[in-house]
Amino acid sequence: MRKISCMVLVLVLVLVLALSGTAFAAEKLKVVLVLPGKMDDLSWNQSMYEGMKNLEAEFADKADFAYVEEVYDVAAIEPALRDFASEGYDVIFGHGFQFMEPILKVAAEFPNAMFALGTGFKSAQNTCIYDVKLDEGGYLMGVLAAHMTKTNKIGVLGGVDVSEIYRGHEAFKLAAKTVKPDIEIQEYYTGDWRDAAKAKEGALSMYDSGVDIMWHSGDGIGVGAVNAAKEKNKYILGNISDQYVLAPASLVSGTLYNWTSVIRQILNDILNDNFTNRENKSYWLTVPNEGIKLAPYHDFEEIVTPEIKAEVEKTIKALHDGTLKIPHFEK
Amino acid sequence: MFAGTIRMSVPILLPALGDIYTQRSGILNLGVEGVMLMGALAGFLGVAFTDNLFIGMVFSAFIGMISAGVMAFLSVTVKANQVIAGTAITILGAGLSSFLFRAIFGVQKLPPLVREFPVCKIPVLSDIPYIGTIFFEHNLFVYLAYILVPLTWLILERTTFGLNARAVGEHPHAADAKGINVSLTRYLCVLIGGAYAGLGGAFLSIGFMNTFLAQMVGGRGFIAIAVVVFSRWEPFRALAAALLFGVANALQVRLQAMGVPFPPQALQALPYIMTIVVLLSVSRRASFPSAYTIPFSREER
Numbered sequence: 001m002r003k004i005s006c007m008v009l010v011l012v013l014v015l016v017l018a019l020s021g022t023a024f025a026a027e028k029l030k031v032v033l034v035l036p037g038k039m040d041d042l043s044w045n046q047s048m049y050e051g052m053k054n055l056e057a058e059f060a061d062k063a064d065f066a067y068v069e070e071v072y073d074v075a076a077i078e079p080a081l082r083d084f085a086s087e088g089y090d091v092i093f094g095h096g097f098q099f100m101e102p103i104l105k106v107a108a109e110f111p112n113a114m115f116a117l118g119t120g121f122k123s124a125q126n127t128c129i130y131d132v133k134l135d136e137g138g139y140l141m142g143v144l145a146a147h148m149t150k151t152n153k154i155g156v157l158g159g160v161d162v163s164e165i166y167r168g169h170e171a172f173k174l175a176a177k178t179v180k181p182d183i184e185i186q187e188y189y190t191g192d193w194r195d196a197a198k199a200k201e202g203a204l205s206m207y208d209s210g211v212d213i214m215w216h217s218g219d220g221i222g223v224g225a226v227n228a229a230k231e232k233n234k235y236i237l238g239n240i241s242d243q244y245v246l247a248p249a250s251l252v253s254g255t256l257y258n259w260t261s262v263i264r265q266i267l268n269d270i271l272n273d274n275f276t277n278r279e280n281k282s283y284w285l286t287v288p289n290e291g292i293k294l295a296p297y298h299d300f301e302e303i304v305t306p307e308i309k310a311e312v313e314k315t316i317k318a319l320h321d322g323t324l325k326i327p328h329f330e331k
Numbered sequence: 332m333f334a335g336t337i338r339m340s341v342p343i344l345l346p347a348l349g350d351i352y353t354q355r356s357g358i359l360n361l362g363v364e365g366v367m368l369m370g371a372l373a374g375f376l377g378v379a380f381t382d383n384l385f386i387g388m389v390f391s392a393f394i395g396m397i398s399a400g401v402m403a404f405l406s407v408t409v410k411a412n413q414v415i416a417g418t419a420i421t422i423l424g425a426g427l428s429s430f431l432f433r434a435i436f437g438v439q440k441l442p443p444l445v446r447e448f449p450v451c452k453i454p455v456l457s458d459i460p461y462i463g464t465i466f467f468e469h470n471l472f473v474y475l476a477y478i479l480v481p482l483t484w485l486i487l488e489r490t491t492f493g494l495n496a497r498a499v500g501e502h503p504h505a506a507d508a509k510g511i512n513v514s515l516t517r518y519l520c521v522l523i524g525g526a527y528a529g530l531g532g533a534f535l536s537i538g539f540m541n542t543f544l545a546q547m548v549g550g551r552g553f554i555a556i557a558v559v560v561f562s563r564w565e566p567f568r569a570l571a572a573a574l575l576f577g578v579a580n581a582l583q584v585r586l587q588a589m590g591v592p593f594p595p596q597a598l599q600a601l602p603y604i605m606t607i608v609v610l611l612s613v614s615r616r617a618s619f620p621s622a623y624t625i626p627f628s629r630e631e632r
Contacts, residue, residue: 037545038429038433038545039438040438040439040440040442041544042441042442070429070545072546155588161595161596185590186588186589186590187587187588187590188584188587188588188595189587189595189599190599191595191596191599192549194544194545194546194547194549195547195549196540196544196547197342197535197539197540197547197549198549198580200539200540201335201338201339201580201581201584202584202587202588204335205335205581205584205585205588206588208335209585209588220544223442223540223542223544224540227540227541227542231447245440245441246441246442246444
């Protein structure tokens with residue numbers, strides 16, 4: 001008899017614990033970040049991964065975070081999103097332009113789940129878009145590149161010409177032309193986000209034709225461009241993450257993304273029930289809100305003259321106080 | 332631009348040459364892409380752990396053979412459908428290579444880099460104006476690819492093994508009646524193809540980028556298979572076809588960079604369009620090995 005009552009007691013205890021556990025967990029937001037590439041790509045994916053990772057402590061009792069990598073193809077994205085939505089994830093981040101159509105489709109099927117799209121232009125009631133004003137970053141790089149070039153030939157290299165990449169490239173070219181109207185600009189899109197060898201070949205070809213400084217707009221292909229600069233001993237400007245370690249003697253500077261504040265904003269809006277009823281569905285990473293920053297000069301601290309640094313600072317300041325208006329580039 | 336052509340054609344030429352053996356023996360290995368990825372990883376690991384570029388090359392060829400060995404087992408021993416087996420190898424290679432890379436190196440703040448392959452200038456030849464810098468200022472991989480073209484031709488056309496391989500691909504029953512071990516020959520051909528493909532992958536990881544990146548082969552394995560078909564299983568034509576692809580690629584880079592008023596997407600498609608056009612013009616004359624993709628079994632006629 002004692003044995004049985006003992007067992008019953010244990011059973012009840014286990015049940016209570018289990019139930020309280022689920023009840024407790026249900027109050028937490030379940031957040032998943034779906035990355036199209038690897039979380040250590042030194043670029044687009046890594047910046048977002050680290051941005052969210054930074055928030056784990058802050059949201060420790062409000063949200064649980066999960067990460068998934070390498071969901072690249074549109075054919076793979078849709079089922080992945082549907083999986084997470086049906087497994088009870090409350091917030092699903094799709095970190096890339098190719099997530100746009102799948103998110104809209106799955107968001108309609110799961111009206112209670114919330115979705116955040118990394119760059120794009122379409123949204124629904126339970127989705128939002130977080131995007132980067134790469135036109136501001138590109139403009140900054142254009143100013144720097146145009147001042148640094150000795151051959152009067154600069155280059156810009158990117159993955160697919162969509163969305164923020166296109167805006168960044170156009171602003172880069174505009175800025176360079178503003179600084180030096182007679183400058184020659186070469187531009188190359190590889191057409192995909194991760195064929196680094198193709199990007200390297202493109203960069204080598206530009207350097208061979210006299211380009212002495214280039215900006216790449218990031219993603220997996222950026223590693224290829226930096227690699228080419230190292231091999232040819234020419235200058236390169238990075239994007240998204242600080243790629244100094246890849247080529248200390250070539251990497252002049254670059255733009256850095258910090259997604260943390262944008263993610264915090266989105267999560268807080270969801271927690272405060274201010275998400276689905278928003279008018280404006282976009283969250284922007286900009287120079288003024290310090291989501292985009294200038295990377296340190298590292299070994300180029302001495303080589304970049306104070307005059308050039310002043311020009312760059314002037315541009316940053318103009319972006320901050322709104323005196324510099326970059327036209328809106330739309331395809 | 333032309334040196335770039337050579338560089339861009341090597342990772343297509345190497346697997347294509349290997350695949351000529353494989354296809355000549357009657358096996359369609361659609362898993363070349365996956366084998367290349369495994370080779371790319373193996374080459375990188377070899378150099379990362381021994382700091383010896385030569386060991387990296389050998390190791391990539393070895394792992395290429397093991398990966399292709401799976402294909403050989405599935406298609407020769409198990410007699411599985413080769414299209415499905417090959418597709419499985421591609422998916423396996425892509426997943427396994429990035430999984431192993433992560434398992435070994437973890438999540439990195441900076442990607443592990445290995446030392447670069449030195450450029451060897453070939454004395455005398457590299458001094459020839461224009462041609463010298465285009466053809467004779469590359470690293471070991473490129474020269475290896477040069478050498479393998481006539482070597483592959485020699486083995487296939489002038490040795491007993493080459494004759495056996497072709498016989499097995501054309502008429503396995505006759506070959507069997509002649510006392511040729513059909514399974515062994517096919518195994519060997521697939522394994523040789525794997526070694527070449529592994530080296531092709533290693534060219535991308537240690538011969539060109541000195542790092543490993545997930546999916547870095549980027550579809551070149553499939554282009555290699557197409558190159559084999561439109562070269563009509565002939566090594567010298569495969570060289571021409573790989574160079575054509577390299578030219579088209581280098582050309583689209585130059586055209587885009589020069590700012591030709593043309594949508595970049597159309598230019599990016601240029602190498603593939605050229606591939607299709609050439610394929611159309613030659614494929615009417617292409618005669619596939621008679622026993623192509625057909626598993627050999629003594630009992631069946």
